[in-house]
Amino acid sequence: DVKVTQSSRYLVKRTGEKVFLECVQDMDHENMFWYRQDPGLGLRLIYFSYDVKMKEKGDIPEGYSVSREKKERFSLILESASTNQTSMYLCASNPAGGWDNEQFFGPGTRLTVL
Amino acid sequence: SQQGEEDPQALSIQEGENATMNCSYKTSINNLQWYRQNSGRGLVHLILIRSNEREKHSGRLRVTLDTSKKSSSLLITASRAADTASYFCATDPSGGGADGLTFGKGTHLIIQP
Numbered sequence: 214d215v216k217v218t219q220s221s222r223y224l225v226k227r228t229g230e231k232v233f234l235e236c237v238q239d240m241d242h243e244n245m246f247w248y249r250q251d252p253g254l255g256l257r258l259i260y261f262s263y264d265v266k267m268k269e270k271g272d273i274p275e276g277y278s279v280s281r282e283k284k285e286r287f288s289l290i291l292e293s294a295s296t297n298q299t300s301m302y303l304c305a306s307n308p309a310g311g312w313d314n315e316q317f318f319g320p321g322t323r324l325t326v327l
Numbered sequence: 328s329q330q331g332e333e334d335p336q337a338l339s340i341q342e343g344e345n346a347t348m349n350c351s352y353k354t355s356i357n358n359l360q361w362y363r364q365n366s367g368r369g370l371v372h373l374i375l376i377r378s379n380e381r382e383k384h385s386g387r388l389r390v391t392l393d394t395s396k397k398s399s400s401l402l403i404t405a406s407r408a409a410d411t412a413s414y415f416c417a418t419d420p421s422g423g424g425a426d427g428l429t430f431g432k433g434t435h436l437i438i439q440p
Contacts, residue, residue, distance in 0.1 A: 255432035318369035
């Protein structure tokens with residue numbers, strides 16, 4: 214059974230802290246994605262990666278960075294957390310190639326920045 | 328950028344009735360996908376329809392796509408309480424799925440027992 218896991222379901226951090234959100238997939242997928250979900254705005258793409266050490270900006274990369282040192286792990290980094298980064302963060306993955314590629318999502322991390 | 332827009336934003340029906348949700352998008356697509364999200368959880372893929380398809384079925388789900396109108400609909404027949412969730416459409420403009428999907432804001436469906 215395919216699985217995407219995220220390191221925390223709930224996280225509370227202080228303004229200015231450096232925050233790491235971890236995502237691991239066990240499906241040997243090449244592509245991995247980070248989205249944030251906010252009420253009334255749906256899901257918005259922050260960053261994605263199609264290979265180890267590769268990263269691409271999504272629609273809202275400001276204030277975030279990512280790291281992909283191993284194929285199965287994709288980390289989202291908030292360099293200096295701010296209250297407007299309070300949100301639900303969702304990680305997803307899918308395999309490269311093929312024309313129809315659904316995304317497999319993790320359970321999400323609900324981050325609160327105080 | 329947000330491309331998909333679901334309509335309605337919220338829908339409440341009785342168990343056993345059919346539920347229809349609509350999605351509109353703005354640019355050309357390779358495929359359109361529908362996902363379900365149970366409260367506070369991750370998204371689960373339901374069905375994918377390619378740009379050259381007009382209708383697709385999967386169990387109690389029926390999806391239509393009208394590329395001339397840039398719209399899609401998701402029909403859930405004989406609804407059940409377990410169908411209560413938020414439903415999102417997502418478009419893949421390039422195919423291959425490597426560039427991320429563009430999601431709509433979702434329809435929150437409530438099935439009354």
